[in-house]
Structures are given as C-alpha cells and as structure tokens.
Amino acid sequence: MIQNDLFLRTLRGESTERPPVWFMRQAGRYLPEYMLLKEKYSFFKRVQNPDLAREITVMPIDQLGMDAAILFSDILVIAQSLGVKVDMVPNRGPVLQTATTEKEVASLNVENTEEFFRYVTPAIQAVKEGLYNRVPLIGFAGSPWTLLCYMVQGQGSKDFGEAKRFILNEPQRAKVMLEKITEATIRYLHIQIDSGCDALQIFDSWGGMLSPTMFDEFSLPYMERITKAVKDRVPVILFAKGAWYALDKLNAAGASALGLSWTTSPDYARELCGPETVFQGNLDPTVLLASPDVVAKATKEMIESFGGGNHIVNLGHGILPTTSVDSAKAFVDTAKSYYY
Numbered sequence: 522m523i524q525n526d527l528f529l530r531t532l533r534g535e536s537t538e539r540p541p542v543w544f545m546r547q548a549g550r551y552l553p554e555y556m557l558l559k560e561k562y563s564f565f566k567r568v569q570n571p572d573l574a575r576e577i578t579v580m581p582i583d584q585l586g587m588d589a590a591i592l593f594s595d596i597l598v599i600a601q602s603l604g605v606k607v608d609m610v611p612n613r614g615p616v617l618q619t620a621t622t623e624k625e626v627a628s629l630n631v632e633n634t635e636e637f638f639r640y641v642t643p644a645i646q647a648v649k650e651g652l653y654n655r656v657p658l659i660g661f662a663g664s665p666w667t668l669l670c671y672m673v674q675g676q677g678s679k680d681f682g683e684a685k686r687f688i689l690n691e692p693q694r695a696k697v698m699l700e701k702i703t704e705a706t707i708r709y710l711h712i713q714i715d716s717g718c719d720a721l722q723i724f725d726s727w728g729g730m731l732s733p734t735m736f737d738e739f740s741l742p743y744m745e746r747i748t749k750a751v752k753d754r755v756p757v758i759l760f761a762k763g764a765w766y767a768l769d770k771l772n773a774a775g776a777s778a779l780g781l782s783w784t785t786s787p788d789y790a791r792e793l794c795g796p797e798t799v800f801q802g803n804l805d806p807t808v809l810l811a812s813p814d815v816v817a818k819a820t821k822e823m824i825e826s827f828g829g830g831n832h833i834v835n836l837g838h839g840i841l842p843t844t845s846v847d848s849a850k851a852f853v854d855t856a857k858s859y860y861y
C-alpha cells in the first residue's frame with residue numbers, strides 16, 4: 522500500500538538498500554510557511570483542525586522529502602485529556618496548571634480520554650489523505666515520566682527539580698499519577714493506530730535526567746507497559762534522551778527501534794544491545810546550524826558510524842528553530858543518496 526516503505530522495512534529488521542531518514546520536530550519551527558500559520562492560528566487549533574494538521578504534517582514531506590511523516594501534535598495533549606489546563610505561550614513555551622496534591626492527582630480523569638481525543642481521527646484521516654500513501658505516518662506520545670515532569674513543574678525546566686522532589690517525597694502519589702498517564706496514553710495510542718498511524722514513537726525526553734535506579738523505578742516500567750500494549754499492532758520506537766545506561770532494558774521492553782541521543786556512540790549501543798537492534802539517530806541538532814557542506818559531511822560520518830544497516834537516520838533530539846531549510850535539506854539528501 523505505502524509506496525516508500527523503507528522506514529517500515531527497517532523497523533522490521535530487514536536489510537535495506539539505504540537508511541531511511543526523518544527527524545524529530547520536522548513539522549514546524551524552522552519552516553517559514555509554518556511560521557506564517559503559527560501567526561494566524563493558536564497551537565491547539567493547528568493540532569485539532571484537520572486541514573491545518575494535514576498542511577503542517579505534510580509540509581516537510583513536500584519540501585524536504587523525508588521517508589516518514591510525524592503527526593503534528595504535542596506530547597502535552599495527554600495532560601489536557603486528563604483535565605489539566607495547558608497554555609502554549611508564544612516565545613515562552615507550554616505553561617501547565619500543576620497537579621501535585623492528593624486531591625489534584627485523584628481528579629486526573631482517565632475515563633475522559635476517548636471523549637477528549639474526538640478530534641484525532643478526523644485529523645489523522647486528513648493527514649493520510651494529504652500523504653496519499655507516499656510515506657508512512659508516525660504517531661507519538663510522551664513517556665509517563667516526561668509527562669509527569671511538565672504536570673508537576675508546570676513548565677519546561679533545566680533540571681525539573683520540582684518533579685524530582687515530588688517523586689522523592691511522594692513516590693506513591695507519583696506512581697498513581699504515572700499509572701493514570703500510562704492508561705490514558707495507551708488509549709490514545711490505540712486511537713492513533715485505529716485512525717491510520719503506521720508506527721509510534723514514545724518520547725522520554727527527560728528520562729536521562731534520572732539516575733539508572735530512578736529510571737528503573739519511575740520511567741522504564743511505564744514505557745514497557747505502553748510498548749507491550751501496542752507493539753503487536755504497529756512498530757514502536759523508544760527514545761529516552763540521554764538514558765544510555767538503559768538501552769538494553771528498553772530493547773528488552775519490546776521496542777522495534779531505539780532512539781539515541783548524540784552523546785551515545787553507536788559502538789556502545791551495539792555492544793549493549795547486539796547487532797540485530799535497530800537504532801535511530803543521532804546527529805547533534807546543533808550541527809545543522811552549520812553550512813550545508815559541513816552538514817553533509819557530518820551526516821555521512823554519522824551514517825558510517827552505525828556500520829551499514831539496522832539504522833534510521835535522525836537527529837539526537839529535535840531540530841533547532843534557527844536551522845536553515847538548506848542545512849536541513851542537506852541532512853535529508855545525504856541520507857537519501859547514501860547506498861550501503
């Protein structure tokens with residue numbers, strides 16, 4: 522059905538002619554046409570309106586030609602579905618009403634998940650029409666720990682000190698919260714699959730902020746439950762940024778591929794997980810601030826460092842807003858012209 526299924530074949534562990542390429546945060550930020558839509562419509566309008574979701578999701582595919590599209594949305598929609606107010610404040614980022622007291626955590630409502638996500642099916646169907654089977658569509662969610670970070674901290678943070686204080690002082694309450702986020706996420710991902718997503722990625726953006734033992738307690742088990750709940754329907758990519766110490770455990774959790782940040786070497790990852798594991802990554806996103814020639818050279822070296830297979834070309838985290846379209850294109854074109 523899908524014309525370019527290179528990404529899905531790689532996720533199945535098949536040997537391919539070249540590595541597929543897409544990158545985190547490819548829909549938005551660095552694209553001038555996105556910035557125009559951003560001026561006109563609020564963030565959640567762009568997420569929920571099928572025409573806007575289609576336009577923004579398909580825009581990078583039309584302009585740069587990646588091998589997979591990722592649905593335009595945000596990880597924080599799960600907080601919204603649980604009843605938490607989220608504001609996307611221009612030039613500042615998300616601001617959330619926090620949930621930390623026993624009463625606030627008890628009031629998080631999983632039963633509202635399907636009702637809240639009514640907009641998802643029309644949005645994904647519109648995106649699929651816009652893609653007309655050119656490339657697969659990736660759905661996504663944040664990991665429960667990363668969601669808890671925002672729901673407790675109330676905004677982005679360099680150290681998520683409040684979120685860590687919360688899990689240290691109130692581990693039981695934190696686990697009630699993580700359970701609820703997990704349940705809502707599983708329901709949401711099933712809706713994404715039912716609506717047409719071909720693969721899923723779980724973003725544990727702040728997993729690497731935890732020590733290995735805290736990661737085992739507060740992040741891994743929940744990501745594992747989510748993965749097990751959906752992996753027989755579509756392939757799942759687990760990306761725990763900076764949690765290099767947990768790669769073998771994430772691999773054992775049932776992922777089809779593991780995302781790597783740029784501080785993890787492919788050799789180390791292979792040593793921990795073996796030759797069969799598919800890795801995704803891992804160029805430092807700041808490299809894309811350099812000129813297209815420099816980007817092309819660094820991308821080629823990165824691809825070579827993965828040793829010629831079981832690899833999806835991506836960045837080690839989201840593309841930076843100040844990246845030029847030409848440098849982003851050099852990244853994509855280098856992967857697309859690299860034959861094993």
Ligand code: 1CP
Nearest residue numbers: 545546547548549592593594595596614677678724726839
């Ligand atoms: O209006 C805007 O352009 C605001 C910026 C923006 C965008 C473009 C936000 C606010 N979210 C998004 C879209 C988004 N977020 C996507 C779209 C699909 C894509 O192209 O990849 C995805 C996958 C996300 C996921 C996301 N949101 C993550 C995980 C990935 C990562 O980068 O670590 C996280 C941590 C968020 C939270 C969030 N949402 C927005 C911002 C600015 C942030 C970061 C807040 C912070 O910690 O400072």
